Amino acid sequence: MLEHDRPITRAYVLHPDLKTDRTRRAADPALEEAVSLAAALPDLQVVGAEVVRLPKLLPGTLFGKGKIAELKDRMKAEEVELVLIDGHVTPVQQRNLEKAWDVKLLDRTGLILEIFSDRARTAEGVLQVEMAALSYQRTRLVRAWTHLERQRGGLGFVGGPGETQIEADRRAIDMQLQALKRQLEKVVKTRTLHRAARAKVPYPIVALVGYTNAGKSTLFNRLTGADVFAKDMLFATLDPTMRQIELPEGDKIIMSDTVGFISDLPTELVAAFRATLEEVLDADLIVHVRDISHPQTEEQSKDVMAILTSLGVADDAPLLEVWNKIDRLPSDDHDGIVTQAARTEDIFAISAITGEGLDPLLDAISEVLKDPRTADQLVLGFGAGKARAWLFDQGVVTGERQTEDGYVIDVFWTQTQARRFQKLD
Template identity: 75%
Template sequence: MLEHDKPVTRAWVLHPDLKSDQSRRAAEPALEEAVSLAAALPDLEVCGADVVRLPRIQPGMLFGKGKIDELAGVFKAAEIELVLIDGPVTPVQQRNLEKAWGVKLLDRTGLILEIFSDRARTSEGVLQVEMAALSYQRTRLVRAWTHLERQRGGLGFVGGPGETQIEADRRAIDEQLNRLRKQLAKVVKTRELHRASRAKVPFPIVALVGYTNAGKSTLFNRLTGAEVLAKDMLFATLDPTMRKIVLPTGDEVIMSDTVGFISDLPTELVAAFRATLEEVLDADLIVHVRDISHPQTEEQAEDVHAILQGLGIGDEAPIVEVWNKIDLLDDEARAATLTQVERTTDLYGVSALTGEGMDPLLAAIPDKLKDPRHTETLHLPFADGRRRAWLFDAGIVTEDVMTDEGYDMTVFWTELQKKRFAQL
């Protein structure tokens, strides 16, 4: 089938704006982000989007009856098949709204799960998405079954109470989750082995992090020459990609591109993708990439910092900030941004798309990775040939004396190299 012949689903996006919620983000940018989320799904046509002001939440229907009737007419006229609600929707609300509007409905968690399912590529990513989807589905079994009180009594020949359909399905999901957890444990163990093998290479790891669609993958491609998917699309990257690059100074580093962060990430996904985000924990330098042209860039940066802290990465971690997409700024904003960049330590203004500003960033990376060196004497037994070879490969051995028990080696190294040596 040709690309343009694929059937598309006509969708409408709603952002509920609750007056009593003081912690909420501005409604219009939030709606814009929700539309971008919807656009990240293939074969979906967003036909319209609205902010719906809510004086209070209606427990059974979310919206008031008047608004539901009004939207029903809009959806029917536009032949809408799917409504995306940018926020949490209870199973009962979902069932009632689908019935009232005659459409399929997804809340924010369901939408993000759909995107993650479409994007995940590695075995770990696929398993994590499946686990997150099952955890989400487990809470919404009421939607799938309208005959929850019906009992199934064995084969029907012997009397006695059976279990409700929802209990059977919940048990089946729990069994499947346990099976997936065991599979994921094996995959995570394999990833740990890969990390251990990377520790044998005396190259520092530089991790790109940032809000989704900030331009991390475009920057990664610019730095490494890799053909990683880089589109103007939320969650374009879901699985970390790593490449070794040689900096202009001759220093070699491993560059890691990670999944984008987002505000109000569903709890199921935070847990499911923790192992993927933990790639950042191994990093010797974190490069926080921001879309400086986005009207909510400050709020996005706060979300990124909150997730990093949740991973256990504190203020002491070496971080540089990159203000990306300066090519999208008007002349006045661009001049102000570049002035601030010049006056601020560990801040760089770039356009990953055009390559502007890359030289100062590339020059700064090795400087940030160069810890003060100190001399230390190590005593290695003869059987420790692999670790001894690592020290020579790193070029940090200043003296090597063979003794009756092994080798007395004097090294001149950084704390980073000492840390990597300890991991061998």
């Protein structure tokens, strides 16, 4: 089915705001993000959205009877077909609410899975999303999902020709998961070979990271001349993209565009980030792109840094922070932000749309990547074949002699390479 032929589903977005949850996000920006998530699917039309204040969560229905009845009248008037709840919904709550409202229902995890399925392009991305969807379905067994019966983009949760209503069987899902894992192992092995070949290219890797919709792909396109899909939309980019570019001083680098991070990422999807995150782990420099015009820019920044810290990246590779979308700021705020960034080391205010501020950023990238090299001598045993091979792949070996116990190797390398060597098994 062609994308423009897909039936449009009328959707209603709800953000439960639990008063007793001290860690909850600000309700209005959270609802706005949830609506943006829904808008990322081409066959959804959001016909309404609201924050639902809750004194407590009811285990069977999430909301109280009065609120359920009130929402039912609203949904009937708007001819709603799908309700999107920005949070976790248990299988029991899902069944009860679907029955009460006579609609289909997706929670935050289900919606993000739909978006990832719609966007995945590489073989690994597709397999990871299918595995994540099966893992999600396995905990629910509300309706079946199989790859062969799916005829549309997405996972069939939203509706359309690919949906089935038969009850899923755990054993069948487990068998399918095992089959997908075997396929994935082959794909990962191939990508590992590609990465090993890339490691021999003597150019440093710069990874663009940031909250989803921060403008990474727009910046990537401007710097590389590539045509990566860039749109004012959450998760516009899913699969990692790499391009070689030449900096103003003539230095060549590899730039990597990555999937946007997001708060409360479903656990089932963490593995689906692996391809992108491995590119970040390999980076010589991380450029953290922030949408400085967003009202929640500080919270988004904390979410990104928490993920980078959990990966062990924040303490390894150097990091530059980019305050993007200054073109969207009022003139007074614009001037203040530009001044503040100029006074702060490793922060750059830019507009990826207009190109403002890019020259100082590129100069800083050049400067950071001029990592001073030092001469060291390493002693490796005969069993350290992988470590020895890695040194030669990196092109840092300047001399080697064999002893009774192993090898004495002279190297000339950067601090980044030295840190990576320490992390080798």
